[in-house]
Amino acid sequence: MSYLAGNIRFLRKQKGLTQQDMADQLNIQRTMISAYEDGRSEPKLATLLQIAEILESGVEELLEHDIEKEGRKALQKRKINILTIAADESDRENITLVPQKASAGYLNGFADPEYMEQLPQFHLPNLPRQATYRAFELAGDSMLPLISGTIIIGAYVDQLSQIKSGRTYVLVTASEGVVYKRVFNYLAENGKLFLVSDNEHYKPYEVRGEDVLEVWEAKAFISTDFPNPGDKKKSLSLADLGDMLKDIQEDLRKLKD
Incomplete structure (x- = not known):
């Protein structure tokens, strides 16, 4: 019909x-x-x-x-995905990492246990245990200040209706691949999600709800790029650094005495 x-x-x-x-x-x-x-x-x-x-x-x-x-079809109860989850000897869930180079293959392999077992796995402390987590390595600079190579830890979102506008998510989509964006939920209005980059040089775009295969809400990140103190306060001058070094040397001298 x-x-x-x-x-x-x-x-x-x-x-x-x-x-x-x-x-x-x-x-x-x-x-x-x-x-x-x-x-x-x-x-x-x-x-x-x-x-x-x-x-x-x-x-x-x-x-x-x-x-x-x-x-709208995108808001209908989706079939429950059977997530492929790795566990350690204590039956504790591992976090599977999807590196940049594996993101294309992940589109076809995310439901294949053999494929998922080949990906790196690790643990992180202090994450709530009631959620399932997956890690994705960022590519590009569309979500600055997070740089390429940063690892996003995402908690699995079962239904698209649970997406909260303004928060950041890793979306696995049939149309755009694996992307990390700030998402605005317009599924009830037009069946689409509006994806925005934190780097203003990238234009926002839309994806249809039907094209979304998996959703992971960002909960933490791992990066080798340390925050620059000068971003939020005045940078230290050479004179300041020199005075700090003198103070440290004086403290060391006193300890030796």
């Missing part, structure tokens, strides 16, 4: 468009929109793709999902 007619009508009204508005954008007669919404006619593929873009929906959602009754 196709839900196309009802979905076009519902989403068009939700976006505040008249039939004429939509017809103008598609460069067709208004009567064709009426026919689509009444189920008297169905759009050709090229027109259907345009309709999906205007209504900010996927073709599959338009055809196979009752949006008015069930809500």
Whole structure:
């Protein structure tokens, strides 16, 4: 059963468009929109793709999902993923690390136990035990001040509806691969997530909820890049460093005496 007619009508009204508005954008007669919404006619593929873009929906959602009754498809209860988890001899969960070079392979291998066993594993203290964690190595500079090579520790998020706008997440997506971004949740409005880089030189972009395979909320990071004190307070001058060195030398002298 196709839900196309009802979905076009519902989403068009939700976006505040008249039939004429939509017809103008598609460069067709208004009567064709009426026919689509009444189920008297169905759009050709090229027109259907345009309709999906205007209504900010996927073709599959338009055809196979009752949006008015069930809500956006991306917000529906997703099938529980069976996560491949490694454990030590004490049956304590390890954190599996996905290095930069393995991120492409992870898209195909994240559900394959043999693939996951080949990835590095480690423990971190003080993480709450009720969550499952995974680590991802960053590439690039889109999330400065975190630099390339920083390792993000993420807690598994089961449902997309649990994504909280403004927080940072590692998303494993069919369309963009493995990405670490600040995420804004617009799934209820248009079935999409809005991804923003902390580095303002990178433009924000959207991903459809249906394209998201895994979500990991950032909980900690590991980096070899130490914070620069000069970022938050005045940098020490050579004179200051010289005075500090003299004080240390004086303290050492007193200890020897």
